[in-house]
Amino acid sequence: MTFSEKYKDEIADILSRYPVRRSALIPLLYVAQRDQGYVTESAMQEIAHLLRLTPPQVYETITFYTMFNLKPVGKFHIQVCKSLMCALVGSDTVIEWIKVKLGIAPGESTADGLFSLTAVECLAACGTGPMMQINEDYYEQLTEDKLDRILAELRSTGTSQLKSGPFMWPEPAKKG
Amino acid sequence: MPQHELILLKNMMQPGYTGSLSDYEKSGGYQALRNTLGKIAPADVTTIVRKSGLRGRGGAGFPTGVKWGFLPKDYHGPRYLCCNADESEPGTFKDRQLMERDPHQMLEGIVLACYAIGAESAYIYIRGEMVLGSKILEQAIDEARASGYIGKNILGTGINADVWVHRGAGAYICGEETALLESLEGKRGLPRIKPPFPATHGLYNKPTVVNNVETLANLPHIMSRGPEWFAAIGSPPKSTGTRVFCVSGHVKRPGNYEVPMGMTVRELVYEYAGGMRSDKPIKAFIPGGASAPFLTPAHLDVKLDFEHVAAAGSMLGSGGVTVMEEGTSMVWAALRLMEFFYHESCGKCSPCREGSAWLVQTMRRILAKRGRMEDLETLLDLCKNIAGRTVCAFGDAEVAPIQSTLKHWRQEYVDLINEAEAANLIRPEPVGRG
Numbered sequence: 001m002t003f004s005e006k007y008k009d010e011i012a013d014i015l016s017r018y019p020v021r022r023s024a025l026i027p028l029l030y031v032a033q034r035d036q037g038y039v040t041e042s043a044m045q046e047i048a049h050l051l052r053l054t055p056p057q058v059y060e061t062i063t064f065y066t067m068f069n070l071k072p073v074g075k076f077h078i079q080v081c082k083s084l085m086c087a088l089v090g091s092d093t094v095i096e097w098i099k100v101k102l103g104i105a106p107g108e109s110t111a112d113g114l115f116s117l118t119a120v121e122c123l124a125a126c127g128t129g130p131m132m133q134i135n136e137d138y139y140e141q142l143t144e145d146k147l148d149r150i151l152a153e154l155r156s157t158g159t160s161q162l163k164s165g166p167f168m169w170p171e172p173a174k175k176g
Numbered sequence: 177m178p179q180h181e182l183i184l185l186k187n188m189m190q191p192g193y194t195g196s197l198s199d200y201e202k203s204g205g206y207q208a209l210r211n212t213l214g215k216i217a218p219a220d221v222t223t224i225v226r227k228s229g230l231r232g233r234g235g236a237g238f239p240t241g242v243k244w245g246f247l248p249k250d251y252h253g254p255r256y257l258c259c260n261a262d263e264s265e266p267g268t269f270k271d272r273q274l275m276e277r278d279p280h281q282m283l284e285g286i287v288l289a290c291y292a293i294g295a296e297s298a299y300i301y302i303r304g305e306m307v308l309g310s311k312i313l314e315q316a317i318d319e320a321r322a323s324g325y326i327g328k329n330i331l332g333t334g335i336n337a338d339v340w341v342h343r344g345a346g347a348y349i350c351g352e353e354t355a356l357l358e359s360l361e362g363k364r365g366l367p368r369i370k371p372p373f374p375a376t377h378g379l380y381n382k383p384t385v386v387n388n389v390e391t392l393a394n395l396p397h398i399m400s401r402g403p404e405w406f407a408a409i410g411s412p413p414k415s416t417g418t419r420v421f422c423v424s425g426h427v428k429r430p431g432n433y434e435v436p437m438g439m440t441v442r443e444l445v446y447e448y449a450g451g452m453r454s455d456k457p458i459k460a461f462i463p464g465g466a467s468a469p470f471l472t473p474a475h476l477d478v479k480l481d482f483e484h485v486a487a488a489g490s491m492l493g494s495g496g497v498t499v500m501e502e503g504t505s506m507v508w509a510a511l512r513l514m515e516f517f518y519h520e521s522c523g524k525c526s527p528c529r530e531g532s533a534w535l536v537q538t539m540r541r542i543l544a545k546r547g548r549m550e551d552l553e554t555l556l557d558l559c560k561n562i563a564g565r566t567v568c569a570f571g572d573a574e575v576a577p578i579q580s581t582l583k584h585w586r587q588e589y590v591d592l593i594n595e596a597e598a599a600n601l602i603r604p605e606p607v608g609r610g
Contacts, residue, residue: 022363026345026359061363084498085267088504122267124271167308168188168277168432
């Protein structure tokens with residue numbers, strides 16, 4: 001089944017939000033990335049066709065944005081913030097821990113294809129650093145113990161209870 | 177902790193508050209919308225917001241009501257509102273909290289703004305990484321639509337305003353309003369040359385207003401309690417209301433603190449954020465996100481409002497206050513921020529695209545103790561030739577860390593270079609390949 005057949009309803013819903021078709025480009029690329037873990041060339045061509053764009057117009061756009069993968073990445077894509085605010089509270093140490101624990105440096109993936117590591121710029125969680133994002137979830141106020149638990153839970157269950165919920169920090173003081 | 181009234185964070189600080197529509201309604205939510213739509217003329221809403229003195233909370237601090245007033249009055253085609261939720265200024269994490277904990281507060285603000293400017297469509301451009309935030313917003317929009325606060329014929333008034341969430345995809349520059357519009361149109365996020373301004377030629381070349389999350393979240397309160405109430409808070413006449421300051425770095429209790437504008441950094445750090453982590457003195461701080469020049473302990477009693485921070489040589493910016501303790505290398509800190517700007521330069525203007533690479537390389541060389549004394553002049557020369565020579569304000573922002581650290585802590589640069597020279601480690605290389 002082609003991309004446009006498989007996601008017919010979702011594509012129609014996305015297109016309905018914009019008066020100009022091209023605006024749907026980034027949302028549709030997200031759908032394609034969700035499907036395969038990265039955006040394939042054939043998906044880009046289909047999206048170009050759907051939006052009445054040329055394939056280069058899709059390609060020039062997708063290559064501007066860091067969140068789109070043009071190649072397969074590990075099942076769990078670990079992105080550790082390395083910007084100043086996290087660096088002040090120890091993000092370089094977090095990267096070192098991961099290097100040792102998983103045996104991969106930023107830009108690499110584990111041989112089993114489970115984990116990829118990237119050092120990224122600010123993810124807007126500066127008050128709760130050091131922090132990282134794994135796939136769609138944030139993990140904040142990292143310690144070595146916490147990191148161990150996150151990696152173990154991801155390996156065994158595919159998700160982790162330690163991911164952040166709706167953000168608020170500091171939390172309101174308890175009464176009494 | 178000193179007590180003062182919370183405005184934006186008030187609901188979410190209540191125990192058990194979930195941010196659902198019913199919780200928000202119980203707190204008095206959407207009353208401002210009921211009392212405004214169809215009852216106060218849109219032009220009068222703009223006047224009220226102008227009188228309140230509300231200024232943009234995204235970084236530039238432009239008066240919101242004045243911005244709205246720039247929209248053409250005699251244009252009858254579509255107009256758009258874009259909510260800038262691309263929060264990506266390093267040091268800033270307030271919009272994330274406002275969106276994830278009390279989404280209806282900003283949605284009510286969005287509908288009020290749509291009504292004031294005559295927009296029937298609003299897009300919330302949220303940074304791509306905030307997946308949870310976008311889901312929470314989409315759910316809140318569905319709830320609000322089902323209850324008639326968003327969509328067609330809102331509350332039976334005949335007024336339409338629909339709201340959609342549009343996720344970015346990882347590009348700092350898309351927080352710049354014209355880059356945001358390009359990105360929303362499905363293109364590379366390259367800033368546009370201004371003029372024309374978005375007020376006349378914005379999204380799809382139509383009149384458009386771009387407002388930050390925190391700015392919009394203030395609107396229901398201004399409409400409910402009146403512009404005079406708001407204008408009396410903070411540091412009137414030019415910096416009214418509260419700010420949600422995001423405190424990060426070497427403090428005991430980092431986090432978001434909503435305080436009236438005009439509070440000093442000393443109060444914010446020692447009375448709210450619990451003081452310094454290891455009780456070392458403060459060495460440096462950034463008052464308004466990565467784009468704001470570094471300040472020194474001599475500036476700890478500067479009032480955090482637009483005018484006073486600007487007079488001290490920095491800017492209030494996005495409200496991201498990052499504090500560094502004694503012992504932090506300022507060359508290292510400036511390089512970390514410079515690496516951010518180098519990574520995020522969109523590449524449109526050559527001074528920024530090429531200059532940021534040169535700055536990073538020169539800084540790395542100095543920090544690696546391979547620098548030369550003339551590198552300091554090279555740095556300043558590069559900064560001078562980037563700032564003010566680019567399409568957007570990114571060029572001014574990226575030179576701030578280096579210019580300000582060279583101004584206040586030049587000796588640290590000199591010491592590193594002297595060490596290099598003493599150790600005879602210099603391997604002269606042309607700048608740009610260091």
